[in-house]
Structures are given as C-alpha cells and as structure tokens.
Amino acid sequence: MAEPNRYRPGREHTSRTYPVIPPIYQTTTFELDDRAYEDIQGTGGLHETWYSRFNNPTVDAAAADVARLHGAGQALMTASGMAAIATTLVSLLRSGDTLVAARQVYGDTNDLFERDLPRLGINVVRVNAFDVDAWREAITTHQPDVVYGETLSNPQLRIMDIPLVVEAAKAVGASVVIDNTFATPMCTRPLELGADVVVESATKFLAGHSDVIAGAVTTDDRALHEEIQRRIITFGGAMDAHAAFLVWRGLRTFRVRLGEACRTAAALADQMASEAGVERVVYPGRADHPDADGAAGRVMPGPHGAMLTLVLDGGDERALQVIRSLEVAVEATSLGGVETLASLPFNSSHFNMTPQQRIDAGILPGMLRLSVGLEGEEVLADDLRQALKRTR
Numbered sequence: 001m002a003e004p005n006r007y008r009p010g011r012e013h014t015s016r017t018y019p020v021i022p023p024i025y026q027t028t029t030f031e032l033d034d035r036a037y038e039d040i041q042g043t044g045g046l047h048e049t050w051y052s053r054f055n056n057p058t059v060d061a062a063a064a065d066v067a068r069l070h071g072a073g074q075a076l077m078t079a080s081g082m083a084a085i086a087t088t089l090v091s092l093l094r095s096g097d098t099l100v101a102a103r104q105v106y107g108d109t110n111d112l113f114e115r116d117l118p119r120l121g122i123n124v125v126r127v128n129a130f131d132v133d134a135w136r137e138a139i140t141t142h143q144p145d146v147v148y149g150e151t152l153s154n155p156q157l158r159i160m161d162i163p164l165v166v167e168a169a170k171a172v173g174a175s176v177v178i179d180n181t182f183a184t185p186m187c188t189r190p191l192e193l194g195a196d197v198v199v200e201s202a203t204k205f206l207a208g209h210s211d212v213i214a215g216a217v218t219t220d221d222r223a224l225h226e227e228i229q230r231r232i233i234t235f236g237g238a239m240d241a242h243a244a245f246l247v248w249r250g251l252r253t254f255r256v257r258l259g260e261a262c263r264t265a266a267a268l269a270d271q272m273a274s275e276a277g278v279e280r281v282v283y284p285g286r287a288d289h290p291d292a293d294g295a296a297g298r299v300m301p302g303p304h305g306a307m308l309t310l311v312l313d314g315g316d317e318r319a320l321q322v323i324r325s326l327e328v329a330v331e332a333t334s335l336g337g338v339e340t341l342a343s344l345p346f347n348s349s350h351f352n353m354t355p356q357q358r359i360d361a362g363i364l365p366g367m368l369r370l371s372v373g374l375e376g377e378e379v380l381a382d383d384l385r386q387a388l389k390r391t392r
C-alpha cells in the first residue's frame with residue numbers, strides 16, 4: 001500500500017514565515033481547532049477561517065484593501081458585481097417591502113428590479129436618477145425600505161446627487177445602496193456622503209486588468225455587514241481565492257492607475273471637444289457637463305473618472321465606422337482595464353431599446369463610450385483623430 005499523503009501546509013517550516021504578498025489560499029477547507037468550533041457554534045462560523053465559502057485569507061486581503069479605499073472598517077468580496085448587488089438587496093428587502101430605484105441602472109440590475117425582485121414580493125418604484133425632486137416625491141410617497149442608484153450613469157455619465165437623495169431617504173428611515181462602479185472610491189466615497197452600503201463590480205477599475213470577474217460590498221454597519229455575509233454564504237456568491245489574489249494584486253496599483261487614467265480622460269475630453277466630427281463630449285469634469293453646477297461639486301469634486309463619452313456627427317452608423325477604425329482602443333464591452341475600451345450603447349448596453357427610447361433616456365445617436373486606459377493622451381487622441389478622418 002502507498003504511504004498516505006501526510007503533507008500539512010505551513011507545518012514544513014521550522015520557523016514562522018511572513019510572505020510579503022498574500023499567498024493564494026487555494027484550499028476549500030482548513031484544519032479545525034477549538035476556536036473554529038467555538039465560532040461555528042457561536043456565530044455560525046462567520047469569523048474564523050474553516051471553510052472558504054465563509055472565510056478565506058486571500059479573500060480577506062482583498063476585502064481589507066477595498067474597505068481602506070472607502071475609509072470603512074470592513075468589506076465583503078463576492079464572485080461578481082451582480083452577486084454583490086443581488087446579495088445586498090435580498091439581505092435588505094423582504095416580501096412586502098418597497099425599493100425606490102433609479103431608472104438609469106446597469107442592464108442586469110435593471111432585470112433584477114423588473115423581473116426578479118417583484119417575484120419575491122418586493123415593490124419596485126423607478127425614478128429618474130437625475131431629478132432630485134422626483135427622488136424626493138417617490139421617497140415621500142412610497143416610504144421605501146431601500147433606495148438604490150448609481151453614482152455615474154452609463155453612458156450619459158450623469159451624476160446622482162447622493163447627499164440630497166440620502167437626506168430624503170433618511171427622513172423616512174430607508175437604507176441607501178449605491179453602485180459606485182463607474183466612479184470608483186478614488187472619485188466618490190458614497191459612505192462619506194451618507195450612503196449605507198456601496199456595491200461595486202470589482203471586475204472593473206478596482207481589479208483593473210480585465211482578467212477577473214469580481215464584486216465588493218462595503219458598509220460601516222457591522223450588523224448589516226454580517227447580514228450580507230450570511231447571504232453570501234447561503235446564496236453561494238463567495239469569491240474564489242485565485243480571483244481574490246487578482247483583485248488584491250490589481251488594487252496595489254489602484255491609485256496610480258486611476259490617477260493616470262483620470263488625467264488622460266480629462267485631457268482627451270478637452271482635445272476631442274474641438275475636434276471636427278465630434279458634436280459633443282460628455283465628461284464629468286468639464287464646465288459644460290449637465291451636472292457641473294449641481295451634483296458634481298458635492299459628489300465628484302475631482303478627479304472626475306476615466307469614463308468619457310463622445311457624441312459623433314452622423315449618428316450610430318458613423319459611430320460604428322469610427323469604432324471599427326480604431327487601432328489602439330479595443331472595441332469591447334466592460335471597462336476599467338489598463339487598455340482603453342470603446343463601445344457603442346446602441347448595439348451593446350442599450351441594444352434592446354428603440355431609437356426613440358434611447359433618445360428619451362439621453363442616449364443620443366452617435367454616442368461612443370470610452371473606458372480610458374494607460375496608453376497616454378497623445379496616443380489615444382491620435383487614434384481617435386485617424387478614425388474620425390478615415391470615416392469623414
């Protein structure tokens with residue numbers, strides 16, 4: 001008979017080892033000891049490391065960094081941004097409750113609001129995210145349990161007036177959940193503006209390298225944090241250790257990456273504003289942004305993010321020609337990587353709307369969305385110029 005494998009990780013060292021970089025704890029389970037048993041019996045196992053769907057040290061390393069970015073005491077990591085959003089909402093809402101939510105939200109979040117939450121008996125009321133009076137009226141009328149919106153809308157890049165919506169929500173005792181994926185904690189820290197929970201697709205700027213699907217939930221409310229953690233455990237949206245390592249690794253350069261990408265996006269916006277063939281640029285830092293005199297100062301005083309939307313002459317057909325002529329920026333969905341990504345709302349994020357519905361939602365013909373990466377302002381400006389020229 002072969003010898004059984006008696007290898008016990010960590011026990012092979014004669015002295016303790018302190019790695020500089022968090023090891024990838026690619027293990028589903030951990031040896032049980034008295035502390036683990038005590039925690040399992042006391043809290044259901046929320047705090048000790050004994051099974052990776054509950055806790056894993058590599059996942060904890062990523063969570064600690066996300067928490068720090070939001071100035072929070074703790075955060076939770078999830079398998080995707082949608083896991084973060086869905087798990088948070090089912091933790092906060094139960095049958096008979098009411099959610100007042102922005103109309104302008106990410107497509108799958110919209111499906112959750114229109115299809116899944118109503119099936120659970122949750123009333124969902126939608127409002128125009130950029131109309132503070134509409135928020136106030138809906139919140140006063142419907143007395144919701146939860147209020148939900150996104151810091152920056154896609155692709156209009158309008159800014160939600162978080163402090164004013166929070167004020168209205170607090171007056172009726174509602175919790176406020178903000179999807180901060182587009183703005184990132186470099187530009188906006190919703191907890192500091194009074195929000196209760198921040199949800200993010202860490203797939204995007206947080207991880208930053210277009211190589212991992214991941215989510216994060218951050219709240220300073222310890223009890224709520226544990227409620228959400230319990231739902232991550234029961235619904236199974238836990239992050240895997242390898243994904244956590246990639247997020248942690250990406251977060252190491254978050255400030256440098258984002259700082260550079262925001263500077264490039266701002267400069268590119270200014271260059272493109274005077275370019276022939278560009279009808280309009282939409283960038284939150286510009287004086288001609290529709291929220292420049294309102295929410296921008298309160299919510300996104302600067303830096304102003306790495307997302308930039310151009311409205312091109314010639315409508316969607318021209319935008320399609322331009323995007324196909326780009327040589328540096330990559331035509332792809334998603335955002336937040338080190339490479340610049342370009343996409344068209346009409347055939348990707350908002351394909352299922354009619355042209356008129358898109359116009360009514362402020363998604364204009366010829367809109368081209370850029371997630372600005374690290375190639376540099378001149379390289380990207382030249383790329384856009386050659387594409388505009390070729391398609392004139």
Ligand SMILES: Cc1ncc(COP(=O)(O)O)c(C=O)c1O
Nearest residue numbers: 080081082106179181201203214
């Ligand atoms: C604003 C926003 N929220 C949530 C998500 C969902 O994130 P994930 O793809 O990581 O589940 C996305 C994805 O594009 C997004 O753009």
